[in-house]
Amino acid sequence: MPGWAELVRRPADLAREAPAPRTPRPESLPSWPHGFASSSADREALLILSGLATLTARKLLELAVEHPTAAACLAAVRRGRSGSAGDRERAVATDPELVRSALRAADARMVAIGDPEYPESLLDLFDPPAVLFVRGRSLASLTPRVAIVGARNCSESGCDVATGLGLALARAGVGVVSGGARGIDSAAHRGALAGGGRSVCVLGCGIDLVYPASNRELIDDVATSGAVVSEYPPGIRAEPFRFPARNRIVAGLSRCVVVVEGAAGSGSMITADHALDLGREVFGVPGPVWSPLSQVPLELIREGATLIRGPDDLLQDLELAQVGLRDGTAPPDGVSEAARQAWDGLRAPTTPDALAEAIRISLSAALAALLELEVRGLVRSVGGRYERRVGDDDG
């Protein structure tokens, strides 16, 4: 039996061990045949094909090798050549005119492969969608684009960071790409909108729907100033398997991806993986090592993603001009002496009594100081502990 010392791996051993390979890419990459969606019959066929649940972009690509136009693919599906039985029935029963009027009602349009508006960067994907449905401005007018992704159930500070990043990118003239989920996604869009900028929201459901429904107003705002994108036609419900697919489009549309918070095994990692597959740069915002929400960014940073501390780092790395945001470490001015002391004492989330003890003032005085900072929007209370707020100072 070997001694324990033989079992311990040293840094040198670790370096020798190759990192686990990412999703292997197929040897031959089929691409969309030229003129796949050129005729009006093809475009009509795409309205139907895009709504079939099991006919993923990849399956459609494989089908297109033998059937080089969308209309031919539809005919093949109707014959049962690909897709499930349910899809076959649906392919026969769907009236393209209904889909088209639903698109019109949602104020959306279809952008097919080969159209001038089809974003070229999506072609880097190994399974680019044959068609995108778009509400709002032309995607071509929304460049360059940077994705901000992260956890749905993020912390308040993570939310602040995403808002701050969205705001900074918007002010620097960069389009923000994110999903339509709550948490980091929403915060990034809100930041971009507050910065007077444009953002691109990629949905995991039909272009006319909003999931979660509480984000309806936000997504309408995004559609007004930027664009809302989905590879699904109107009426397709949000389902768990559509979100990983959505994430590849987020990565594909963007020049780089910033991961703010994510628990191990979450969708943020999927987006980052897609970005790495596409050769996009990945940035991670670190968090406390003990927080479950820091696990994805920390793991990415450990694997070589670029660490950013806030908007300034990101803008610098993207070679964009600074826009002057407070990063949460600069002391506030114009507050009382006690409040400044309290601010200094809040290096990490702290209970008021621990803070009072640390800076040697009475609990009442500490509470008064914390309230002063809270009224100024500099700190907030989360779960009984006070923490500094980061983000916009004079927005």
Place this chain on the structure above:
Amino acid sequence: MYGRVLGVAVVGVQGHLIRVEAHVGRGLPSLTVAGLPGAGIQDARERVRPAVESAGFTWPLRRVVINLSPAGARKEGPGFDLPIAMGVLAASAQVPGTHLSSYVFAGELSLKGELVPTPGILAVAIAAAAAGLAGVVVPLANAAEASLVDGLEVIGAPTLAEVVGFLRGSWRPEGIPSERTQEERVDGAAELDFADVRGQGMGRRALEVAAAGGHNALLIGPPGAGKTMLARRLPTILPALTRAEALEVTRLHSVAGLLTEGRLVRDRPFRAPHHTISAAGLLGGGSGFLRPGEASLAHHGVLFLDEVSEFRRDALEGLRQPLEDGRVVVTRALGSVEFPASFTLMAASNPCPCGFDGDPRRTCGCPPHRVQGYRQRLSGPLRDRVDIALTVPRLTRGELLGSTAGERSADIRGRVEAARERQRARLEGTPWTCNAQMSGPYARRHAGLTDAARTSLADAVEALALSGRGFDRALKVARTLADLEGAASVERQHVSEALVFRAPSHQEPPTVIGAGVG
């Protein structure tokens, strides 16, 4: 063949004198009770005859009619066994009628003729004293309880035979332990003390303020944060019960059958009903004999609702009335009954269904709409009556080790009593005795804010989006903070501290969805 004795029907906590008439006449042997007897008294019919015979007396083998007068109101209570038995004995001339009109009889009989402990005896004794009667004849076990009432002769009898012996002049009760000697007992019962609490300085402070101003409080925190531990110690810093208050509390507990050994309740009650409690259990009621609910058992003490958002909606809704008026009125088809219920409410809740929202080391897995629904449930009925809200974090090991043990409850109670005294003096001439009771308009006119305090409160209202009611609550709590310090006017730091204890805004979505910028 007629006899008449006095009994007491207990309605709510109020005793009403009842004349129990007995008539033994011609007819087949039977026992009829007239005069709207409740189910409990109908039941007594079956016990009284065996008890009388077991005690060695003769049951008249004739038609016996009992009438409870006045006949208009329904009578309840288990204490009618003894007066019915005495009525029959008087009607059959087995006891002399000399003392019958100056004593009230109350007590439940066993089939052997023993007098068993009976709930509500204190209410009986109070009613007897109020009616100017000489004394009460009660089960021996309840004698100490009855003797809490001044100026009343208490005859504690172990069995029916002794009661008859007393009326015949052949038996006298031994001296019962007077309540004065009981007062001497060492006050070691309060084994809970704030000195045992490590850390939780905010919790201690919030409870001190709650105790000082009579404010209701809400503690929000994850499981294991120490909410219950804190709440249990609130009674230890409340001012001691006055004798009048103690009697009121004792009477309620007596009616509920919770009094043991007939002692005066001197510690402030702490009631912590489970969240599955029914509205009747919480507020009082029940079929037949109306019992006081947990809200009334917490009278002059603390009602602690742990997991408040899990309580039944109707039960929480029902708490509005006692929180407003300090009493519960239970209305039944046959009339309504009032129970006093003036308590300090302590509510505790998890921040979200899973309990981990806001915890830096755990992820909350609750969808936001469920968190919001959860918080609304907790805020709905109680929102306007809870002045102090505090989020209690689960302390990390480091935070616990770094913190010092707290002050002793007795020291805190000293400050609380002084603050209460200041409030009483200031609120002289109003219907209120503590800051929590002040009406909003009164608080706004008479809180005594300095100009600096007023400005900072106005700023905070703006920045923290405080509602009008939130403003009033902050004002009252600030007043209490000033009273705790002995300050005549409410200074800026009082307002600031009060605002820290404000209730979280209910309109706001829970933590996750982006805070607007700027």
